[in-house]
Amino acid sequence: MNKICIVTDSSAQFLHPEIAERKNIHIVPLKLNSLAGPLDANAFNDLDPIRHHYSVPSTAPKAEAPGTDLFSETYQKLQSTSGTILSIHASGNACSVVANALEASEQFLGRMNIQVIDSQMISIGLGLIVEAAATRATRGENIDSLVRLVRGMIPRMYMVIFLEDLMYLERHALINRSQAILGNMLGIIPFLTVEDGRIIPMEKVRSRSRALEKIIEFVTEFSEVEQLVLLYEGEEAFAQANILSDRLKALYPTAPITILGYNPYLATFVGLGGLGVVVLEPEQEAL
Template structure:
């Protein structure tokens, strides 16, 4: 059994799964993987694992592939709702209050499972510019995903889609509405981007 879970630093699911796997030791082989990401990043990782299973790969090979892919998944989110991050324990109250009062939209990355602030923008146009520059830093991408806020940002999604298709015409581009776990963490008005760097064949095994 292969279990792939959201980043251990974001909730307790990974630790709980480790305890459950330990309780079953000797009865069934349970492999628990910390995806070090969440939301769409986790979904794309699970999708890659499912495709490998469908191709007939063994559980051990799939686990190895998943672990090799994790460092190549990059996720960034931008949220105007800093009070959500305060309640989730990622910001102190003063930071959240001042940021919201000034109308700032901080951009955070999720790398190695940790949330880190990287930039602040004033509006969604600046955010799209930042995301477009980020995408262009890569040579090859396996997948590009845009996470929509609630309500959705049709114009911004269109700009990102056109830019991604111009830079990486062979790479799939998908759009997703922010899901409940991520919205609870960073707020429903948040916007995100997930990219998976394309692996060389030697790194797939």
């Protein structure tokens, strides 16, 4: 019963697909609903097979957080192997996952120690935090140490991403419809960032080449980088991600840099053709 179980949700993305299984991370699935009905539960693992669902923003899939009952079921199953759970989830400002996990955890008060943490991040940002916690858990660190680790990583994680279709911003009430239509007509490329768990518009540029420069400018605000992940969707964005990777490797030769196609959950916010970066700042630099 001394074992600590790590739980997250399927909005999390990992550097390698096998990480969750290898590190014994328990994943509570979100639902991905399209006009044709719910998509397969495995849809969260890979955007390519379902990318056609995202071609029209107004009818693109929507993510639905797992209900309290599903969290309760997960925690109940883990009770036989562990009395302690660290449940780390996507930003509570982006979806209701955290609220549902907290509500479910209250059913186990006095029976289990369940710590629910809002990562204030999505996609690979969440995945990096979860992986770090799982790695430490396998080393036998206690729950207080893991909570400190996670809470220490949250303010060191940064993300920006640009998207091609402003209708995705309108879909999430970040701009109005007339602004989205006009912006698309003018070829505006907006950036989104995650700030205190909120997905917000950052700034706009008029070309993808300028957008690439903005990503470089964003990253070079950090004197050191612990981990850097370039997120992309589509052939053009993949080619541009490789260009960015080469430039950033010259600037940060010791930092791990990964190029990763983003997952269907992030695509519900940015659609197709996006390109962005997640930066984990070193602990000493954040002090």
